[in-house]
Amino acid sequence: MYVSRRARYLLGAFMALVLVVMYFPILYVARLSFNKARSFAWPPQGFTLEWWRAAYHASGPREALLRSVETALLASAIALLLGTLAAFALTRHRFFGRNAVGFLAVLPIALPGIVTGIALNSGYHRVGITLSLFTLVVAHATFCIVIVYNNVAARLRRLSPNLEEASSDLGADMFQTFGYITFPLMRSALLAGALLAFALSFDEIVVTTFTAGSGFETLPLWIFNNMFRPNNLPLVNVVATVVIVLSIIPVYIAQRLSDGAIGASGR
Amino acid sequence: MRHANRLAVLAAALALVAAACGSSSKSSSSGGNTTVPTGQQTLGASEGSVSILAWPGYAENGSNDPKVNWVKPFEAASGCKATVKYFGTSDEAFNLFKTGQYDVVSSSGDATLRMVADGDAAVINTGLLTNWNDLDPLLKTKPWNSVNGVVYGVPHGWGANLLMYNKNVVKPAPDSWGTVFDASSPYKGKITGYDSPIYIADGALYLMKTQPNLGIKDPYALDDTQFNAVVKLMKVQRPLIGEYWSDYLKEQDAFTKGSLVLGTTWQITTNGVQADKTSPPVDAIIPKEGSTAWSDSWMIDAKAKHPNCAYMWINWITKPDIQAQVAQYFGEAPANLKACPLTAKGFCEQYHAGDPAFYGKLAYWKTPTAKCLDGRTGVTCKDYAAWTAAWDEIKG
Amino acid sequence: MSERGGLRRRVSRALYQRPRLRLALLLALPLLWLLIAYIGSLVALFLTSLYHYETDPTGLVQKLVTTPSTTNFHRVLTTDVYRTVAFRTIGAAVSVTLIDLVVALPVAFYMAKIAGPGLRRALVIAVTMPLWAGYLVKGYAWRSMLDPAGGVFHEVFGHSPGFGLTGTILTLAYLWLPFMVIPIYVGLERLPDSLLEASTDLGAKAGRTFMRVVLPLLRPSIVAGSIFTFALTLGDFYMAQIVGGTTQFLGSIVYREFSANLPFAAAYATLPIVIMLAYLFAARSSGALEEL
Numbered sequence: 001m002y003v004s005r006r007a008r009y010l011l012g013a014f015m016a017l018v019l020v021v022m023y024f025p026i027l028y029v030a031r032l033s034f035n036k037a038r039s040f041a042w043p044p045q046g047f048t049l050e051w052w053r054a055a056y057h058a059s060g061p062r063e064a065l066l067r068s069v070e071t072a073l074l075a076s077a078i079a080l081l082l083g084t085l086a087a088f089a090l091t092r093h094r095f096f097g098r099n100a101v102g103f104l105a106v107l108p109i110a111l112p113g114i115v116t117g118i119a120l121n122s123g124y125h126r127v128g129i130t131l132s133l134f135t136l137v138v139a140h141a142t143f144c145i146v147i148v149y150n151n152v153a154a155r156l157r158r159l160s161p162n163l164e165e166a167s168s169d170l171g172a173d174m175f176q177t178f179g180y181i182t183f184p185l186m187r188s189a190l191l192a193g194a195l196l197a198f199a200l201s202f203d204e205i206v207v208t209t210f211t212a213g214s215g216f217e218t219l220p221l222w223i224f225n226n227m228f229r230p231n232n233l234p235l236v237n238v239v240a241t242v243v244i245v246l247s248i249i250p251v252y253i254a255q256r257l258s259d260g261a262i263g264a265s266g267r
Numbered sequence: 268m269r270h271a272n273r274l275a276v277l278a279a280a281l282a283l284v285a286a287a288c289g290s291s292s293k294s295s296s297s298g299g300n301t302t303v304p305t306g307q308q309t310l311g312a313s314e315g316s317v318s319i320l321a322w323p324g325y326a327e328n329g330s331n332d333p334k335v336n337w338v339k340p341f342e343a344a345s346g347c348k349a350t351v352k353y354f355g356t357s358d359e360a361f362n363l364f365k366t367g368q369y370d371v372v373s374s375s376g377d378a379t380l381r382m383v384a385d386g387d388a389a390v391i392n393t394g395l396l397t398n399w400n401d402l403d404p405l406l407k408t409k410p411w412n413s414v415n416g417v418v419y420g421v422p423h424g425w426g427a428n429l430l431m432y433n434k435n436v437v438k439p440a441p442d443s444w445g446t447v448f449d450a451s452s453p454y455k456g457k458i459t460g461y462d463s464p465i466y467i468a469d470g471a472l473y474l475m476k477t478q479p480n481l482g483i484k485d486p487y488a489l490d491d492t493q494f495n496a497v498v499k500l501m502k503v504q505r506p507l508i509g510e511y512w513s514d515y516l517k518e519q520d521a522f523t524k525g526s527l528v529l530g531t532t533w534q535i536t537t538n539g540v541q542a543d544k545t546s547p548p549v550d551a552i553i554p555k556e557g558s559t560a561w562s563d564s565w566m567i568d569a570k571a572k573h574p575n576c577a578y579m580w581i582n583w584i585t586k587p588d589i590q591a592q593v594a595q596y597f598g599e600a601p602a603n604l605k606a607c608p609l610t611a612k613g614f615c616e617q618y619h620a621g622d623p624a625f626y627g628k629l630a631y632w633k634t635p636t637a638k639c640l641d642g643r644t645g646v647t648c649k650d651y652a653a654w655t656a657a658w659d660e661i662k663g
Numbered sequence: 664m665s666e667r668g669g670l671r672r673r674v675s676r677a678l679y680q681r682p683r684l685r686l687a688l689l690l691a692l693p694l695l696w697l698l699i700a701y702i703g704s705l706v707a708l709f710l711t712s713l714y715h716y717e718t719d720p721t722g723l724v725q726k727l728v729t730t731p732s733t734t735n736f737h738r739v740l741t742t743d744v745y746r747t748v749a750f751r752t753i754g755a756a757v758s759v760t761l762i763d764l765v766v767a768l769p770v771a772f773y774m775a776k777i778a779g780p781g782l783r784r785a786l787v788i789a790v791t792m793p794l795w796a797g798y799l800v801k802g803y804a805w806r807s808m809l810d811p812a813g814g815v816f817h818e819v820f821g822h823s824p825g826f827g828l829t830g831t832i833l834t835l836a837y838l839w840l841p842f843m844v845i846p847i848y849v850g851l852e853r854l855p856d857s858l859l860e861a862s863t864d865l866g867a868k869a870g871r872t873f874m875r876v877v878l879p880l881l882r883p884s885i886v887a888g889s890i891f892t893f894a895l896t897l898g899d900f901y902m903a904q905i906v907g908g909t910t911q912f913l914g915s916i917v918y919r920e921f922s923a924n925l926p927f928a929a930a931y932a933t934l935p936i937v938i939m940l941a942y943l944f945a946a947r948s949s950g951a952l953e954e955l
Contacts, residue, residue, distance in 0.1 A: 022790070029800055085689050104697050108697075120700070173672045174678055220799055243795070248792065510909060663748075
């Protein structure tokens with residue numbers, strides 16, 4: 001398709017504009033973390049490191065960060081297991097209800113978070129489980145399954161069955177084939193899926209509101225509880241900036257792993 | 268194998284449905300016991316921790332302002348590590364307290380009796396309270412914190428809902444609640460209201476004074492006609508509102524930045540705005556029609572996991588020196604009148620602590636019931652469920 | 664061959680010869696998890712929606728009545744405010760989806776078809792990064808920006824949409840944009856250039872090619888992206904609180920009623936469930952579910 005030069009420039013300019021709009025709020029928050037005045041009128045005034053110092057000493061954000069990491073790690077691990085199993089099951093076998101199972105896996109992420117949240121919460125109450133790290137991890141794992149599933153399934157579909165057949169022909173049993181052939185080829189998809197699942201769980205707040213124990217503050221909960229407090233808001237800005245900067249690493253890794261093809265589907 | 272799979276799935280699903288149908292949800296109990304209930308007899312040793320559910324400002328543990336902290340000294344003195352959860356409205360308090368995860372709660376009059384009726388509140392043994400005798404007799408064993416002489420709540424303090432205004436923007440200075448109900452207000456979009464069904468009482472109070480033909484005697488006892496008139500007034504107010512508030516800090520933030528300039532508030536919010544050097548000058552008054560108000564009591568969970576620490580907390584928070592700190596921080600009249608000499612000069616006079624005449628003029632939060640609270644028989648009044656449903660509609 | 668190798672080989676052969684057993688073993692865990700944890704909860708929620716509260720004679724306490732009744736659904740369908748709020752939320756979801764679609768198409772097109780490989784990778788990272796910046800933080804940034812008394816909009820443009828429905832739609836569109844860009848980008852990437860060249864060779868101008876060739880092929884990607892933007896907006900209540908001023912969304916009411924009147928909240932929540940299920944069913948036919 002021939003795209004005229006003018007069209008190229010226009011599209012390029014639009015792209016740049018969109019990027020500016022996308023990053024402005026993020027850079028604004030980062031700038032505010034150095035803001036002298038506590039009022040956030042535009043334009044920002046002054047420059048100070050006191051909020052960074054305060055954040056370093058504050059125990060609240062640190063604990064919340066640890067809790068978020070803890071939850072996300074556990075949830076991603078479970079999602080990794082379940083998603084991979086499901087991916088193998090659905091790509092390698094044909095059976096009645098195959099599409100239904102795929103649909104089922106998508107539901108936790110396609111239905112609004114508040115629905116998932118109150119459903120799980122009232123489910124827990126019925127069965128008599130008190131909210132805790134366990135209930136939270138179960139909730140997060142549930143909507144992360146489909147992320148891993150999509151990544152792994154996409155990769156499995158691309159894998160030629162010839163390789164595995166050749167391996168069997170050469171005398172390897174199922175487990176050997178999996179360990180020497182399939183798994184190494186799948187590894188990067190697993191990692192990409194796990195990273196995306198981690199990201200989703202780390203930033204999640206809606207389902208978390210309903211499934212976390214009463215004292216259990218993940219980072220998003222900590223942010224919400226403090227963002228309206230005039231004394232703590234500058235801390236929130238600092239924490240947010242740190243998270244943004246640190247996230248460059250996993251995003252870059254995830255991108256490289258997907259070989260230039262990105263998205264939750266990992267295609 | 269195929270059939271087995273399908274059958275297994277079906278069986279699991281059926282089992283789930285059966286389980287879901289079979290188990291009954293927690294049903295709330297109604298009414299009291301037939302025998303006279305008594306509270307716990309002795310104060311034992313500290314259990315090591317206590318879970319406090321409080322109005323913001325009542326149990327400061329330094330998380331808001333590191334210099335304001337009377338929870339930490341409590342922990343040191345009692346050996347009870349305290350976790351504090353704040354709530355914004357009585358409804359939140361009621362629902363949170365119902366979960367049974369909190370040992371002690373500071374409850375306003377529109378929640379106390381609901382908690383008692385729901386079976387969530389324990390009888391208080393006043394013999395275990397070290398400061399009971401010093402508490403203002405105006406507040407002890409009253410209809411909102413006791414039932415037939417049985418005490419369920421220990422008074423904490425009381426105060427009025429005020430009208431706060433931005434002195435630079437709102438001119439001349441308002442003296443009536445009419446300014447927040449005025450359909451042609453010049454401050455449209457910058458007015459605020461309290462985000463709870465109980466705020467309807469403020470509208471009722473205004474109509475009580477300005478439309479006497481409606482015959483409203485008690486803002487919490489409204490029959491059909493009166494209620495419809497009040498709801499209509501609240502709907503007139505709705506387009507004027509920029510934001511409703513239930514988190515007082517959100518209101519404080521908005522007044523500081525100037526996105527709100529007029530509306531109902533608590534003294535602590537005004538104090539916060541005035542303390543911030545960057546905020547416009549504000550003032551808070553009780554308008555000429557009077558105000559709705561709240562009178563708070565500490566209640567202990569009927570199934571508290573840490574009852575001893577709960578009593579220790581109540582003994583701590585009702586001490587004169589702590590009462591002086593809390594009352595001045597929040598901006599309310601303390602329940603323990605021995606706190607007054609410990610406060611700044613003129614503080615207790617300003618808040619009319621121990622003044623029955625002034626106390627009688629305010630309309631304290633109480634739960635509206637179908638049985639009219641103003642004593643009328645022959646008509647049914649709107650109960651709290653109706654107020655809540657109306658609030659959904661008013662917010663639109 | 665060692666003993667352990669012997670056992671392993673026997674198991675492997677047994678599994679190889681019984682594909683159904685393999686399938687059952689693979690599927691058991693995830694399926695049970697999803698059925699029990701998720702579907703079970705949804706069923707429990709629906710059952711809860713059939714309960715209701717009745718005020719006891721003192722008027723102080725609400726008692727839970729567990730005999731099934733349609734009281735809650737009746738209230739949802741007949742009271743004006745719930746209908747209004749539902750339509751408002753659906754309207755917002757549609758607006759957000761459309762805004763994101765209009766912005767995402769040129770952006771994804773540039774990324775997939777015009778940018779060189781190095782730039783493309785950088786752009787992909789650039790577009791995905793904001794997803795990590797934190798939903799609430801971005802929301803609060805928008806609250807500061809939309810502040811009618813000193814935010815960016817007010818100072819730079821002289822006028823701010825303020826805290827309300829418009830502000831909420833803008834913020835949500837901003838938040839969900841990457842979710843729309845990525846599937847469309849992936850879909851465009853898969854589109855062979857030869858197809859587009861062929862269209863040009865046959866005489867179609869760029870616009871026509873776009874409408875007749877690209878867009879239909881992109882349908883699954885667009886639908887996939889819209890599932891996210893629509894579902895995320897439909898259930899949102901935090902943004903309504905942060906930038907919405909007095910605006911109520913469906914989620915706001917569910918959130919409030921959740922602690923006060925769970926059966927009613929459950930009944931009201933069936934509305935977004937029904938809407939999304941219908942949407943997903945419709946989307947299945949377009950193959951969008953593969954693209955999520």
